[in-house]
Amino acid sequence: MTPTQTDMIVVDDVHKHFGGFHAVDGASLTIAKGSITGLIGPNGAGKTTLFNVIAGVLGPTSGTVTMDGEDITGLPPHDLFAKGLLRTFQIAHEFSSMTCRENLMMVPGGQSGETLWNTWFGRRRIADEERALRARADEVLEFLTISHLADNKAGEISGGQKKLLELGRTMMVDAKIVFLDEVGAGVNRTLLNTIGDAIIRLNKERGYTFVVIEHDMDFIGRLCDPVICMAEGRVLAEGTLDEIKVNEQVIEAYLGTGLKNKAAAG
Amino acid sequence: MDVLNALVAFSNFVLVPGIAYGSQLALGALGVTLVYGILRFSNFAHGDTMAFGTMVVVLVTWAFQGAGISIDPLPTALLAIPFGILVTIAMLLGTDRVVYRFYRAQKVKPVILVIVSMGVMFIMNGIVRLIIGPGDQRFSDGERFIMSARTFKEMTGLDEGLAIKTTQGITVITAIIVVLLLFWFLGRTRTGKSMRAYSDNEDLALLSGINPERVVMVTWIIVAALATIAGTLYGLDKSFKPFVYFQLLLPIFASAIVGGLGSPLGAIAGGYLIAFAEVTITYPLKKVLGYLLPETLAPDGLVQLLSTDYKFAVSFVILLIVLLFKPTGLFDGRAH
Ligand SMILES: Nc1ncnc2c1ncn2[C@@H]1O[C@H](COP(=O)(O)OP(=O)(O)O)[C@@H](O)[C@H]1O
Ligand SMILES: [Mg+2]
Numbered sequence: 098m099t100p101t102q103t104d105m106i107v108v109d110d111v112h113k114h115f116g117g118f119h120a121v122d123g124a125s126l127t128i129a130k131g132s133i134t135g136l137i138g139p140n141g142a143g144k145t146t147l148f149n150v151i152a153g154v155l156g157p158t159s160g161t162v163t164m165d166g167e168d169i170t171g172l173p174p175h176d177l178f179a180k181g182l183l184r185t186f187q188i189a190h191e192f193s194s195m196t197c198r199e200n201l202m203m204v205p206g207g208q209s210g211e212t213l214w215n216t217w218f219g220r221r222r223i224a225d226e227e228r229a230l231r232a233r234a235d236e237v238l239e240f241l242t243i244s245h246l247a248d249n250k251a252g253e254i255s256g257g258q259k260k261l262l263e264l265g266r267t268m269m270v271d272a273k274i275v276f277l278d279e280v281g282a283g284v285n286r287t288l289l290n291t292i293g294d295a296i297i298r299l300n301k302e303r304g305y306t307f308v309v310i311e312h313d314m315d316f317i318g319r320l321c322d323p324v325i326c327m328a329e330g331r332v333l334a335e336g337t338l339d340e341i342k343v344n345e346q347v348i349e350a351y352l353g354t355g356l357k358n359k360a361a362a363g
Numbered sequence: 364m365d366v367l368n369a370l371v372a373f374s375n376f377v378l379v380p381g382i383a384y385g386s387q388l389a390l391g392a393l394g395v396t397l398v399y400g401i402l403r404f405s406n407f408a409h410g411d412t413m414a415f416g417t418m419v420v421v422l423v424t425w426a427f428q429g430a431g432i433s434i435d436p437l438p439t440a441l442l443a444i445p446f447g448i449l450v451t452i453a454m455l456l457g458t459d460r461v462v463y464r465f466y467r468a469q470k471v472k473p474v475i476l477v478i479v480s481m482g483v484m485f486i487m488n489g490i491v492r493l494i495i496g497p498g499d500q501r502f503s504d505g506e507r508f509i510m511s512a513r514t515f516k517e518m519t520g521l522d523e524g525l526a527i528k529t530t531q532g533i534t535v536i537t538a539i540i541v542v543l544l545l546f547w548f549l550g551r552t553r554t555g556k557s558m559r560a561y562s563d564n565e566d567l568a569l570l571s572g573i574n575p576e577r578v579v580m581v582t583w584i585i586v587a588a589l590a591t592i593a594g595t596l597y598g599l600d601k602s603f604k605p606f607v608y609f610q611l612l613l614p615i616f617a618s619a620i621v622g623g624l625g626s627p628l629g630a631i632a633g634g635y636l637i638a639f640a641e642v643t644i645t646y647p648l649k650k651v652l653g654y655l656l657p658e659t660l661a662p663d664g665l666v667q668l669l670s671t672d673y674k675f676a677v678s679f680v681i682l683l684i685v686l687l688f689k690p691t692g693l694f695d696g697r698a699h
Binding site: 173270 | 569
């Protein structure tokens, strides 16, 4: 695969083995700049694992990941973050003892306040940054329609609201590409629509590229083009959702092979 | 009058020593709890880190004393503490570089790190004994008392005296300053907040762009400062003997665990709880009770619930009781 100008991410023949089990087994795909790409596949297909490899949480057994033409394989998460690659978790993560606003304000790592020197001697600059951060966090909360939760402890809001907060984290910096793992899991219809709206707006207004793992086909159909289907650690098919839906291999994967994969895992 | 005398006797033998010892334990437990919260293992080398830091302070103090530098009436050791902290920081960062970082990269289980820290403990212990020897070292100088028992008696006319040692006063004041600084740092500064975030949810912290190596480095720096200060205060109050610092590990761990591992507030509460329990239970209360009870009821024995030889058992028992009824400790350290 030769990367082109329009490719944001190129995943080339990535394998991730857990012992003898091949969770990702030779996956190759490209994510076009400015797209909202859907990633679907039965449970255990290796979608989350592939996200983890791309986002630097797991090193791949083999294969490469390229971002904007640069090899990013195996870089640690905070380096990828600095390059504008962000992800959210299948199960929402939050700093539970901090408020929602503080959660958002935690995000942009690596500013003046991060050095010990500035902690003691750069108070003025830090204060200015804090103010800017706070304003931005409030904007984000407003955008996500959860301003009223600003001062609530993040550990105490609903699962769906945590998903929104996760999306909010990606808005605290100017991300280039955001990987969303099952944004809709456990989220009610209204909230899911809010999340969908936010994704579309971020894509249009801020030029974020998205890769979205989701099981809700209506959601995928509304947002995503193209859609990539994975099964058994490999990419089965790519195309519009309508094309994918009638793909023989995809249908077969959804009918049976998910189970086989599970047996292999156990 | 008897009530007052009882109160003074109690203050003299239990309250004042308890507060001082509690402050020392609290500072030690803070170091343990920070390592647990951020690096996620119980650091068995902490007692010997305290010994190492104190040893440097002792050596620098001697050098100052030799050169005739002093801050009389305060102990010269106060002047030497910054040097002790710097050398201990170098020591801990070096240890992290050579030892812990390797295991961190492998993402080993916490229990492996605990065992590794025991190795570090033995090495540090060896280094300290090699340099300064295993014996008892005195290094406190300056004014011995803020208030001696005699002055107190003259002032108040009571039978009982209340003595407050300079080192006890210094311990408490220093502990208050250090704790306020630490809480300000953790609660208000970005670096402190990223440490809390990292302790709260490591995965999320990483994906929020927080550099874990920075967090780890800052943690070791703070731990070095806490250990050196705690060790020096303890040494000033009692004396410096490397093996005693190894033994301190038990009450320090008990404090951190009772308070809730990972919780700074808990470490402080735990420190005082353990200290007071230890002092109260091993101190002969005969004198105090003698004032309070009518003569016929006055105790025959010393009313010493436990010989001082068994003082470490107190930590154990409290630990056991708290863990039985509230396994997370008094304060929940990890907010999950
Ligand atoms: N850390 C791990 N160790 C062992 N097996 C794992 C690990 N993580 C995931 N797996 C296995 O890899 C397979 C793919 O999982 P995952 O990537 O979560 O699938 P998906 O997100 O597509 O549902 C599953 O069978 C899962 O059990
Ligand atoms: Mg998944």
